[in-house]
Amino acid sequence: MDVTPILESLNEAQRQAVTSPAKPLLVIAGAGSGKTRVLTHRAAWLIDVEGVSPQSLLAVTFTNKAAAEMRGRIESLLNLPVNHLWIGTFHGLAHRLLRRHWNEAGLPQNFQIIDSDDQLRLIKRMLKNQELDDSHWVPREIQYFINAQKDEGLRAHHLHDEGDPNRRQFIALYADYQEVCDRGGLVDFAELLLRAHELWRDNPALLEHYQRRFQHLMVDEFQDTNAIQYAWLRLLAGENGIPFVVGDDDQSIYRWRGARVEHIFQFQKDFPSASVVKLEQNYRSTATILNAANAVIKNNGSRMGKNLWTDGADGEPIRVYSAYNERDEADFIIGRLRDWSDQGNVRAESAVLYRSNAQSRVLEECLINAGLPYRVYGGLRFFERQEIKDALAYMRLISNRDDDSAFERIVNRPTRGIGARTVETMRAYSRANSCSMWRAAGAVASDELSGRAATAVTGFLNLIERAARDTSNLDLHEQVDHVIHLSGLVDFFKKEKGERGETRIENLEELVSAAKGFTKDPVEEMSEVDAFLSHAALEAGEGQADAWEDCIQLMTMHSAKGLEFPLVFLSGMEDGLFPHQRSIADPSGLEEERRLCYVGITRAKQTLYITHAEQRRMHGTDSYAQASRFINEIPSELIEEIRPRVQVSRPVQTMTRGRGRTAIRPGAEAGVRLGQRVRHGKFGDGVILNCEGQGAHARVEVNFETAGTKWLVLSYANLDLM
Ligand code: ATP
Ligand code: MG
Numbered sequence: 001m002d003v004t005p006i007l008e009s010l011n012e013a014q015r016q017a018v019t020s021p022a023k024p025l026l027v028i029a030g031a032g033s034g035k036t037r038v039l040t041h042r043a044a045w046l047i048d049v050e051g052v053s054p055q056s057l058l059a060v061t062f063t064n065k066a067a068a069e070m071r072g073r074i075e076s077l078l079n080l081p082v083n084h085l086w087i088g089t090f091h092g093l094a095h096r097l098l099r100r101h102w103n104e105a106g107l108p109q110n111f112q113i114i115d116s117d118d119q120l121r122l123i124k125r126m127l128k129n130q131e132l133d134d135s136h137w138v139p140r141e142i143q144y145f146i147n148a149q150k151d152e153g154l155r156a157h158h159l160h161d162e163g164d165p166n167r168r169q170f171i172a173l174y175a176d177y178q179e180v181c182d183r184g185g186l187v188d189f190a191e192l193l194l195r196a197h198e199l200w201r202d203n204p205a206l207l208e209h210y211q212r213r214f215q216h217l218m219v220d221e222f223q224d225t226n227a228i229q230y231a232w233l234r235l236l237a238g239e240n241g242i243p244f245v246v247g248d249d250d251q252s253i254y255r256w257r258g259a260r261v262e263h264i265f266q267f268q269k270d271f272p273s274a275s276v277v278k279l280e281q282n283y284r285s286t287a288t289i290l291n292a293a294n295a296v297i298k299n300n301g302s303r304m305g306k307n308l309w310t311d312g313a314d315g316e317p318i319r320v321y322s323a324y325n326e327r328d329e330a331d332f333i334i335g336r337l338r339d340w341s342d343q344g345n346v347r348a349e350s351a352v353l354y355r356s357n358a359q360s361r362v363l364e365e366c367l368i369n370a371g372l373p374y375r376v377y378g379g380l381r382f383f384e385r386q387e388i389k390d391a392l393a394y395m396r397l398i399s400n401r402d403d404d405s406a407f408e409r410i411v412n413r414p415t416r417g418i419g420a421r422t423v424e425t426m427r428a429y430s431r432a433n434s435c436s437m438w439r440a441a442g443a444v445a446s447d448e449l450s451g452r453a454a455t456a457v458t459g460f461l462n463l464i465e466r467a468a469r470d471t472s473n474l475d476l477h478e479q480v481d482h483v484i485h486l487s488g489l490v491d492f493f494k495k496e497k498g499e500r501g502e503t504r505i506e507n508l509e510e511l512v513s514a515a516k517g518f519t520k521d522p523v524e525e526m527s528e529v530d531a532f533l534s535h536a537a538l539e540a541g542e543g544q545a546d547a548w549e550d551c552i553q554l555m556t557m558h559s560a561k562g563l564e565f566p567l568v569f570l571s572g573m574e575d576g577l578f579p580h581q582r583s584i585a586d587p588s589g590l591e592e593e594r595r596l597c598y599v600g601i602t603r604a605k606q607t608l609y610i611t612h613a614e615q616r617r618m619h620g621t622d623s624y625a626q627a628s629r630f631i632n633e634i635p636s637e638l639i640e641e642i643r644p645r646v647q648v649s650r651p652v653q654t655m656t657r658g659r660g661r662t663a664i665r666p667g668a669e670a671g672v673r674l675g676q677r678v679r680h681g682k683f684g685d686g687v688i689l690n691c692e693g694q695g696a697h698a699r700v701e702v703n704f705e706t707a708g709t710k711w712l713v714l715s716y717a718n719l720d721l722m
Helices: 012-018 035-048 064-078 090-100 116-129 139-151 165-184 189-202 204-213 227-237 263-270 287-297 326-342 357-370 386-399 404-410 420-433 437-447 451-471 476-486 489-495 498-517 528-538 587-601
Strands: 025-029 057-061 086-089 216-219 242-247 275-279 318-325 350-354 374-377 552-556 565-570 604-618 621-624 639-642 655-658 661-664 677-680 684-692 699-704 708-713
Touching: 012 035, 012 275, 025 035, 025 263, 035 057, 035 064, 035 216, 035 242, 057 064, 057 090, 064 086, 086 090, 090 189, 090 227, 090 528, 116 139, 116 165, 116 404, 116 420, 139 165, 139 189, 139 227, 165 404, 189 204, 189 227, 204 227, 216 227, 227 242, 227 263, 242 263, 287 318, 287 587, 287 604, 318 326, 326 350, 326 357, 326 565, 326 604, 326 684, 350 357, 357 374, 357 552, 386 404, 386 451, 386 476, 386 489, 386 498, 386 528, 404 437, 420 437, 420 451, 437 451, 451 476, 476 489, 476 498, 476 528, 489 498, 565 587, 677 699
Parallel strands: 025 242, 025 275, 057 086, 057 216, 216 242, 318 604, 318 639, 350 552, 350 565, 374 552, 565 604
Antiparallel strands: 604 621, 655 661, 677 684, 684 699, 699 708
16 A cells, blocks of 8 residues: 555654554644644544544534544545544534434433524523622623533532622522523523433443444644533543543643543543653744744743744745734735735635634725635635524424524514513513413413413514415525525614615525535534524624635634645734734733744744734723734744835925814825824814825825715815824
């Protein structure tokens, strides 16, 4: 057998890991040193050389994108498709197990996954039901508490209040929350993992079946496994499983979600026969980028310490751009992206990374204006949009009448005369009788409600029953099409004025196309509708540019883990945003942010831009910030600063004072400042965003409050400085 394709592109240490004997192995190495490559080559080696069946391999990684990439890499090494390989995220694999064994897991067959937004709503509703003040019992804190317990593998009955009445209430809320979920067949993200763990723990025969089946357990990004994930792996490995795990302690970025980098040590204790391989050569980035990353991460105290080097070229300096505000920052980024695309590069090889999802909106707007196709991974995704969630809630309720979360969302959407009082009556009934809202609605409509309300509720119940009948024999996309019309959603959004309503209808239509393009993975044992709904909750759409279109990649630094791009922008590098305000005062929080920065920098192969803005409007308020401390941790000789095109304080030569304002005379040298407020005779008041050119050619870009953004030639514009 020719093993050349599997081994030729590996260095000695990598080869050693790939061809190691069948016993536990831990690869611990820095970014870009080929951990993921080793993992994929190991899979190919096992299948091709050791004759291991693809069925007995289980590979786990962190994002769907990374999983898809891993599958692709293995297939191209083996030169054949590996459909039956179990490869996915922890959540995805847990979900697959629960679908197969819903009965043993104590779930209804058509259980639905709720995302964190649904979860939060459910909690808010619960608080309201119990008349608890949500300023004191903060829904997000309760959500965090519940998920954190689940991540540790703890149910409400495992917890003790330790004499603390606050904690007692949290525990009680956790128990109530779980009861509501169980009643409705709802499974949140953390529950997927916990249930899958309990499924095996409580069904030894089933566990044994899987232990026999999956001998080779391969885990990428091992440093970010949380307690329940590790426990799950540990169960599956049993006495004879052969785990092959790769990770980097410097890239542990999910501590806030319960990830424990300590699992690296735990692993060595649990599998004392494990060998440890270290990889030290980085193949991804230029020396400049690597040196910057090393210099930043060096500031963290708690590290295993690694020596990462490259024999590649120094490459370009890291370019740092100080923008005036977030628009200026976006314009700068888009200018570079356009150049990149004009030079014939593949757009998908460029990525704009940011710390928090909210930052993507301005970038998206500017990209749309510039006509550059892009895709947002993670964040406010297609399937999270209001109207899409409305339509999906109809589908969910049709599939499972006990889905309270779906019921509440659409009972009066579009408005059909079912007011808050009526809903409250149903809730009271559902509480008193421990039944779903659907059943409660049926009961109160005939017994408790007055004429008009009763008719409205019965109308809704009939509508759902009718939709279920009408769609039972239709193809998935026809079902979606039917439901968005029958529900009244399309008509409802038609009435919403302007572009917004139109966009919503377009999105609903897009949902029909999404359903059309959806194919159920043959491995998944569930109905097509349920598969589609789970896909919507789990895979999260990623719907901006069409899948086949070459487009710029936008994502948070968290979602960029494991990926690489020739051109990378780290945007919004400001203290308060990154490192995040929350973590600045907390040393271990700051170290986690620094690891995230290390992840960000090491995504870049050739060109890295870092941008920050002096002023940023986010969530409706303006804030002013210093450049991120992480920029200062990069040695200055690796950096080339790109100044704004106009110096902030250039000598003002040709301005005259008058009427309390300064006028810019035609033909004057541009003594204007970015951010300067100005007034124009026709367009009104605005702020200078950009300046270009000299003398008679000097132009400024002004963002007018009412007239929008305009480029004006200074010598003609007759602007008043304010
Ligand atoms: P991260 O920590 O970011 O997940 P990683 O350690 O998983 O990184 P890989 O993504 O596997 O690293 O590899 C980084 C890059 O280096 C990839 O483009 C990969 O193809 C390349 N690479 C890895 N090993 C070699 C090698 N021996 N020869 C040439 N290129 C290599
Ligand atoms: Mg990797």
